[in-house]
Amino acid sequence: MAEMSIKKKRPKNLDLTTIRLPLPGKVSILHRVSGAGLFLCLPVIVWLFGASFESPEAFSAVTGMLLVKVIIAGLIWAFVHHFCAGIRFLLLDLHVGIEKEAARKSAAVVFAVSIPLTLILWGVLL
Numbered sequence: 001m002a003e004m005s006i007k008k009k010r011p012k013n014l015d016l017t018t019i020r021l022p023l024p025g026k027v028s029i030l031h032r033v034s035g036a037g038l039f040l041c042l043p044v045i046v047w048l049f050g051a052s053f054e055s056p057e058a059f060s061a062v063t064g065m066l067l068v069k070v071i072i073a074g075l076i077w078a079f080v081h082h083f084c085a086g087i088r089f090l091l092l093d094l095h096v097g098i099e100k101e102a103a104r105k106s107a108a109v110v111f112a113v114s115i116p117l118t119l120i121l122w123g124v125l126l
Helices: 023-040 042-052 056-064 066-093 100-125
Strands: none
Touching (some): 023 066, 042 056, 056 066
């Protein structure tokens, strides 16, 4: 009984600048950030969409703003990354690729697919 009351001192690193995440950890965090970003930018998307339908002049004004192009590029990346990482996590839930090396490779594939696909979609849409 005395053995159970002894608590082990675990090392704690609270300095976030020194933490080095592996690639699957970075994909996981970016998946959460991209999902939150898509959700929080939904009012901006709806406003831009509505503003573009007011008149042909309003459409050209909205599509001509550099800030709008940057926002749309970021949202395209967020959607594509969230989609690709979501497929990866669905496969992990099905116990496909849960080994350490396979998980690293699938995380690299998420980046290798999402970045060029974002550039392709950005070129097609804008």
